[in-house]
Amino acid sequence: MYKIAKENLAALFQLIAGSRELYLPVKVSGQVNFRAWSEDAEVDLDTLKTVKSPKDAFFPQSEDLYTCRKDGKKLTVEPEALKEQDFVVFGMKACDVKGVEVLDKVFLADPVDSFYAARREHGTIVAMACHEPEETCFCKVFGADCAEPVADVAVWMTGEELYWKSLTEKGDALTKSAESLLAEADAEDEKKVEEEKASIRGIVEKLPYSNLSLEGWNGEALNEKFNSELWEELYKPCLACGTCTFVCPTCQCYDIKDYDTGHGIKRYRCWDSCMYSDFTMMAHGNNRTSQMQRFRQRFMHKLVYFPANNDGMYSCVGCGRCVEKCPASLNIVKVIKSFQNQGGDK
Amino acid sequence: MQELINRAKELLADGTVARVLGWKAGDLPYNPEPAYFEKEEDFENFVYNGFCGANLSKYMIEASKLEGKTLVCLKPCDTYSFNQLIKEHRVDREKAYIIGVGCKGKLDIEKIKGMGIKGIESISGAEITDGADTLTIQTLYGEKTCSYADAMLERCHVCKGKEHKIYDELIGESKETKDAERFDSVAAIEAMSPEEKFAFFQKELSKCIRCNACRNVCPACSCRKCVFDSNKFDSSQKANVDSFEEKMFHIIRAFHVAGRCTDCGECSRVCPQGIPLHLFNRKFIKDINEFYGEYQAGEDTDSRGPLTDFTFDDVEPGIVAERG
Numbered sequence: 001m002y003k004i005a006k007e008n009l010a011a012l013f014q015l016i017a018g019s020r021e022l023y024l025p026v027k028v029s030g031q032v033n034f035r036a037w038s039e040d041a042e043v044d045l046d047t048l049k050t051v052k053s054p055k056d057a058f059f060p061q062s063e064d065l066y067t068c069r070k071d072g073k074k075l076t077v078e079p080e081a082l083k084e085q086d087f088v089v090f091g092m093k094a095c096d097v098k099g100v101e102v103l104d105k106v107f108l109a110d111p112v113d114s115f116y117a118a119r120r121e122h123g124t125i126v127a128m129a130c131h132e133p134e135e136t137c138f139c140k141v142f143g144a145d146c147a148e149p150v151a152d153v154a155v156w157m158t159g160e161e162l163y164w165k166s167l168t169e170k171g172d173a174l175t176k177s178a179e180s181l182l183a184e185a186d187a188e189d190e191k192k193v194e195e196e197k198a199s200i201r202g203i204v205e206k207l208p209y210s211n212l213s214l215e216g217w218n219g220e221a222l223n224e225k226f227n228s229e230l231w232e233e234l235y236k237p238c239l240a241c242g243t244c245t246f247v248c249p250t251c252q253c254y255d256i257k258d259y260d261t262g263h264g265i266k267r268y269r270c271w272d273s274c275m276y277s278d279f280t281m282m283a284h285g286n287n288r289t290s291q292m293q294r295f296r297q298r299f300m301h302k303l304v305y306f307p308a309n310n311d312g313m314y315s316c317v318g319c320g321r322c323v324e325k326c327p328a329s330l331n332i333v334k335v336i337k338s339f340q341n342q343g344g345d346k
Numbered sequence: 347m348q349e350l351i352n353r354a355k356e357l358l359a360d361g362t363v364a365r366v367l368g369w370k371a372g373d374l375p376y377n378p379e380p381a382y383f384e385k386e387e388d389f390e391n392f393v394y395n396g397f398c399g400a401n402l403s404k405y406m407i408e409a410s411k412l413e414g415k416t417l418v419c420l421k422p423c424d425t426y427s428f429n430q431l432i433k434e435h436r437v438d439r440e441k442a443y444i445i446g447v448g449c450k451g452k453l454d455i456e457k458i459k460g461m462g463i464k465g466i467e468s469i470s471g472a473e474i475t476d477g478a479d480t481l482t483i484q485t486l487y488g489e490k491t492c493s494y495a496d497a498m499l500e501r502c503h504v505c506k507g508k509e510h511k512i513y514d515e516l517i518g519e520s521k522e523t524k525d526a527e528r529f530d531s532v533a534a535i536e537a538m539s540p541e542e543k544f545a546f547f548q549k550e551l552s553k554c555i556r557c558n559a560c561r562n563v564c565p566a567c568s569c570r571k572c573v574f575d576s577n578k579f580d581s582s583q584k585a586n587v588d589s590f591e592e593k594m595f596h597i598i599r600a601f602h603v604a605g606r607c608t609d610c611g612e613c614s615r616v617c618p619q620g621i622p623l624h625l626f627n628r629k630f631i632k633d634i635n636e637f638y639g640e641y642q643a644g645e646d647t648d649s650r651g652p653l654t655d656f657t658f659d660d661v662e663p664g665i666v667a668e669r670g
Binding site: 029241330 | 377378381400405460486549550552555556557558559561562577584586616621
């Protein structure tokens, strides 16, 4: 394990950014999101959750796929280049890292998504333990340990130091490139990190959502959950906006669209939201015609369909961003609890 | 709150209304959700406190299509939206039984968290009956306090007043919360140079994630299908790209609601990225006031709106050029 004084972090970021692209939590107009590092960026590692999850680093909200150009009778198709530059995402949390695991299941399964795969190949994740978890967090429910994130590098911030532990080859390479600023940690430091982990785990036990039960949510529950009368009641306050899906670290649905540039076509993809009326629109129309059906889709996907297709893995990681941001104060926790209260089989 | 619950139950029991539209307690101290109550036992979870910021007028568009009357709880500012929706024939007055509920200013959990208060377990002082000016917040990291006023939504600091503009009956007292001038924030931007204005809005709007929460919560955005949801719209309207948010989406939306926006502040309340979207609408309101005389959308249900009317006193279009 290594360590670096917090006051030297700016130098560390500058050093990393010298050889790689660096994305980390940056505050702009009061809001913290993952952005590219720059010398005048206001880096904020104290805010627990960025508004959007860091999934943009691997699966950007909008990206071009290819451009078609017509010149006389000549048609050219130019695909966008795949990511070739190494980059680092610094400050992801255990839940965010687990979110990437979920995305891997989707994009790295056959047929492999080459854009995503290239970013995964070139990206190094430095994950940070959650110094002070908050009441909207429930990563424990989905098996994440925010006291000890598992990524290329794990870091802990406590007191005046940041502790740094490489866990993979990519992590070793990053550590090597930053070693001029990292000092070897001693037994005393190891003890401090252990204390920090214990303190974090102690808080997690006290969080209101930590004991949320997922009983009854699995791939086999399809008909029972799908046909429940509860959805009809639960969806009602939903405004049909896309906030929950766009702040979510695991929502992976996207739309592919063509943009008429006037002398050709630009094909791009952008995140879609199951809350939107044109979600999965097909030539025959839309197979989900009501907001109740669209609302139900989101939770069925995360808690039933996804585990059915991925060996029981849920596609929620308990980051709690939807809990914080839904304009109508709806969220996955309320949905899970409502089924519990109704015995789950209504 | 008990008086409100009792009265709602009474009106439900005697058949005056078929359902009640209010707020249901959340599972955290600050996240009540808009909800319908149809049976006596549903009211166990009924809540009305400082965190009930949602403007229920918007929900009345759909509720107007239901069988029977809906009892709706409206705060003073919500009633402006309801009036405006009547004027636009989007809600049915006959389908609504309006209880004007008292308001002492609504709270913004983002502001509370912005003060560094986290790990919230309970909050006292947010009840509508509390006379307290201070919120006492129990957290996993110790007890914190903050003043009620500091935790209020921006819109409450420039409150349009305690008076309900439309109601069937009133329950509860309201409190004057205004401590700032509504158009000061607009004037501050007007005083900027064009470059500064551009930089300001670019910085704010580049945070936009195109979630449409501002549009979907907006009572003035009541189109059955929004132009931006059209799959025939030959543009990159669905992509989250700066060029679109900064130059098109929010500007077009502000133009579309101009003259109809009551300044209810819901757009800014729900924005997950804290963009002060109300500034656009408020600029339009300020300009309308200056060009056509003082006008407040939603003040009544039948006057003609300044932008849908013509009088010989109207300002000439050239004013824009003259004004620079």
